[in-house]
Amino acid sequence: MYKIMTVEDDLKLCKEIQEALLKWGFNPVKVKNFEDILNEFVQNKPELVIMDINLPCFDGFYWCQKIREISKVPIIFLSSRNTNMDIIMAVQMGGDDFVTKPFSIDILVTKLHAMLRRTYSYGENLGDVLECRGVILNINDSTLSYNENKIELTKNELKILLLLMKNIGKIISRDRIMRILWDDDTFINDNTLTVNVNRLRKRLEDIGIKDFIETKKGQGYVIL
CATH class of the missing domain: 3.40.50.2300 (Response regulator)
Incomplete structure (x- = not known):
């Protein structure tokens, strides 16, 4: 329908x-x-x-x-x-x-x-858009918009935001994020995820989005 x-x-x-x-x-x-x-x-x-x-x-x-x-x-x-x-x-x-x-x-x-x-007719899904606090994530073209600003996301940035924005208010563990980013987190240094999240936060702050991704010590990350 x-x-x-x-x-x-x-x-x-x-x-x-x-x-x-x-x-x-x-x-x-x-x-x-x-x-x-x-x-x-x-x-x-x-x-x-x-x-x-x-x-x-x-x-x-x-x-x-x-x-x-x-x-x-x-x-x-x-x-x-x-x-x-x-x-x-x-x-x-x-x-x-x-x-x-x-x-x-x-x-x-x-x-x-x-x-x-x-x-x-070709099975195209054009409705893959998520929004939270004025932040708009477009899954189709891997972009994020806020007010009049728009940025293109890397593959990992998109995966992180997609997971967190689909689970607003829920704490997502670092292990779960690492498994989604790299399939198998066995050989991934834990610091690699920290670097990715910090880089993403910096990009968000550059277009005016502050304190969007919160760290829950010993638990993971969450968007409220």
Whole structure:
């Protein structure tokens, strides 16, 4: 069941879209906090986004661009603004299709089916994004984003963050991390892990992320 996120400020229209999506067997979710749509996207992990242009705070172009920084998930714009410039902007910001209001729900659903079929027909998983305290980890391209900063992670950095962010609040032992990094920790100097973690912490601090990975003496590491 595909999860579809609707970013629509018109409550009546949003309700109509949600009801139609349910009828067609989709799993619809709607944005509640228009001040932080990116965070809602990360939390919900939708397979497709329906995005209006006219929104509170920032417009749909802005949020489409922010989503594109961390995900390739298809985005369909839905708007009464139908000038050539609006359509061009939608495409340039990363939109995949443009539906003009007023519209037929059946046509919208048909476009959704076609877009999902084209996007996921090869088994591609585009929703591998984790978030904690504003830190966004994109597993697909091995990048980490925070505010306006973005860095590419090494293989070991990605493995460490992935393990810790998938287990928020849980202490992960050094032995477990070493087994994941090097398969067999028998011939790995314990100090090697310390060096890797310290290097990762330094990279996080360089883009403003402080005290993200905590050390629990004699136990391991944790992200709270």
